Amino acid sequence: MDVLTAIRTSKMGRAQTAAIACAFFALTIDGFDVFVMGFLVPYLPDGFVENDTQRGLLLSAGVFGMAAGALLLAPLADRVGRRRVILTLTSSAALGMLLCGLCADYTQLFVARVFTGLSIGAMAPALTLLVQELSNDRRRTSVFGLFTIAWPVGTLLSGLFSVGLMDRFDDNWRAMFFFGAALGALCALISFFTLPESPEFLLARRPDRFQERLDAVIDKLRLAGVDRLARPAVSEKQADAGGVRGLLGPTTRGPALVVVFLYSVTVFAVYWVTTWTPQIVAEESGSAHAGSVAGTILGLGTVTGAVVFALYSVRFSPFKVHGLVLVLSAASFIGVTLTFQAAGAALVLTALGGLFLQFGIIGFPATVVYLFPVRSRVTVLGAQNFVSRTFGVLAPAAAGALLSFMRPTTLFALAAVPITLASLGGLYLWSRMKRLVPREVPAEGAAVVDAAPARGRTGAQVDKAATDLDPAAG
CATH class of the missing domain: 1.20.1250.20 (MFS general substrate transporter like domains)
Known part of the structure; x- marks a missing residue:
C-alpha cells in the first residue's frame, strides 16, 4: 500500500x-x-x-x-x-x-x-x-x-x-x-x-x-x-481542495458566517478578559502578585475547560450544550463584577467563566468537519483564524480605552455581551448539527469509510468523527 x-x-x-x-x-x-x-x-x-x-x-x-x-x-x-x-x-x-x-x-x-x-x-x-x-x-x-x-x-x-x-x-x-x-x-x-x-x-x-x-x-x-x-491516484485533500465558492451555497452560507464571525466574537471576549485580568486585580488589590495569581486561576479554568470538552465528547455531543455553556460563562463573568470585593467568590467565578468560555470556543471550529464539504473546510478555517486574530487585536485596546472613564471591574460584566451573542450561534449550529450524519471511524488496520454530511438525516454522534480542525485561537 x-x-x-x-x-x-x-x-x-x-x-x-x-x-x-x-x-x-x-x-x-x-x-x-x-x-x-x-x-x-x-x-x-x-x-x-x-x-x-x-x-x-x-x-x-x-x-x-x-x-x-x-x-x-x-x-x-x-x-x-x-x-x-x-x-x-x-x-x-x-x-x-x-x-x-x-x-x-x-x-x-x-x-x-x-x-x-x-x-x-x-x-x-x-x-x-x-x-x-x-x-x-x-x-x-x-x-x-x-x-x-x-x-x-x-x-x-x-x-x-x-x-x-x-x-x-x-x-x-x-x-x-x-x-x-x-x-x-x-x-x-x-x-x-x-x-x-x-x-x-x-x-x-x-x-x-x-x-x-x-x-x-x-x-x-x-x-x-x-x-x-x-503513489495514491490523488491525495484526499488535493481532490477535495476548493475555495470560497463552497461556502456560499444555500446550506453553508449561514453556518460559515456563524463559524467565522461568532467564533471570532468569542475570541474577542477571551482576549478582553484574559489580557486585563492581572492588571485589574493588581490595581484594585494593590498587589501585582495578586494580579498574577488571578490570571493563573483564569488560565487554570481555561485548561480545565479544554479537558472537560475532550472528556465530555467521549460519551456525549458537546454541540447540544454549546449555547448553554456560553450562557453560563457570561453569567459567571457578571458574577465576578458583582462579587469582586469578596475575593474567594470572585476567584471561583473567574475560574468557572474561563472553563465555560474555553469549552464554548472549542465548539465552533469543531463543527467545521460536519457542516462543510471537505473541499471548503480549509478555506473556512483560514478565514476563521485570520478574523479571530484580528478581533483579538481589538479587544485589549478597546478595553484599555474604556478604562479611562469606567470602573475596571465592570469589564468582566461587559464581556458577557459578546459571549451571549456567541451563545446564539451555538444554538444555531446545534440546529444544523442534528441533521448531519457522522463519519464512521474504522478500527486501526481496517478499510477507511467516509460518510459525507447530508441533510434530512438524524444521529449526530459527533464524538466518532475524524476532523480537519485548526484550533488556535485562541
Whole structure:
C-alpha cells in the first residue's frame, strides 16, 4: 500500500506520537506568549507606559503580529513544507522573545511584540496541518482533543512561571521573556530531531530530492508494509481542495458566517478578559502578585475547560450544550463584577467563566468537519483564524480605552455581551448539527469509510468523527 494509506489505517507508532507531542509543546508557546504581556504589564517600571491606551496597544501588539502571520506567512507551509516552516518559526519566536527582554522603552517593546507575534501566528496553522497529516483516522479525534489543550496549558504556564520568576528575580519583568526565549529555543531543537516532513506535502509538491525525502519520512515513522514507489491516484485533500465558492451555497452560507464571525466574537471576549485580568486585580488589590495569581486561576479554568470538552465528547455531543455553556460563562463573568470585593467568590467565578468560555470556543471550529464539504473546510478555517486574530487585536485596546472613564471591574460584566451573542450561534449550529450524519471511524488496520454530511438525516454522534480542525485561537 502507499504511504498515505499506511498512515491513515495503521496503528500510530512511537515516532508519530513523539512528533505530535512535540507539536503540542510548540503550540503551548502560542498560549504562553498571548498571556505573558498581560502578566508583565503590572511589573513594568514607572514611565515605561504613559496611560491605559498605551497599555492596551502593548497588549494588542503580539496579537496583531499573530493575525498578520496567519495571513501572510502561514501559506508558506504549503510551498516549502510544514517541517521547514515550523523549524524557522519556532526559532524566530525564540529570537523575538529574547529581543522583548532586551528592550529599553515602549516603542522597542511594541515592535518586538509584533515580530514575535508574526512567528507564532503562522506557526499554529502549520502545526495543526502536520498533526492531522501524521494521525490515523481512528485517533485523529483524540489527537484533536489533546491538541486543543496545548494552548490553555501554555496560558497556565505563563501564569505559574510569572509568579515564581517575579518572586525569584525581584519583580524583573525581563526574566519572563528570557524564560520564553529558552522555551522557544528548546522547542526548535526538539523539533529538528522529532518532526518529519508531511508525506502528503511531499507527494503533492514533488520538491527536489522528492524520493529521498519521502524514504526518510517512511523510515522515521517506521511504517511497515509500505510500497515506497506506490503513489495514491490523488491525495484526499488535493481532490477535495476548493475555495470560497463552497461556502456560499444555500446550506453553508449561514453556518460559515456563524463559524467565522461568532467564533471570532468569542475570541474577542477571551482576549478582553484574559489580557486585563492581572492588571485589574493588581490595581484594585494593590498587589501585582495578586494580579498574577488571578490570571493563573483564569488560565487554570481555561485548561480545565479544554479537558472537560475532550472528556465530555467521549460519551456525549458537546454541540447540544454549546449555547448553554456560553450562557453560563457570561453569567459567571457578571458574577465576578458583582462579587469582586469578596475575593474567594470572585476567584471561583473567574475560574468557572474561563472553563465555560474555553469549552464554548472549542465548539465552533469543531463543527467545521460536519457542516462543510471537505473541499471548503480549509478555506473556512483560514478565514476563521485570520478574523479571530484580528478581533483579538481589538479587544485589549478597546478595553484599555474604556478604562479611562469606567470602573475596571465592570469589564468582566461587559464581556458577557459578546459571549451571549456567541451563545446564539451555538444554538444555531446545534440546529444544523442534528441533521448531519457522522463519519464512521474504522478500527486501526481496517478499510477507511467516509460518510459525507447530508441533510434530512438524524444521529449526530459527533464524538466518532475524524476532523480537519485548526484550533488556535485562541
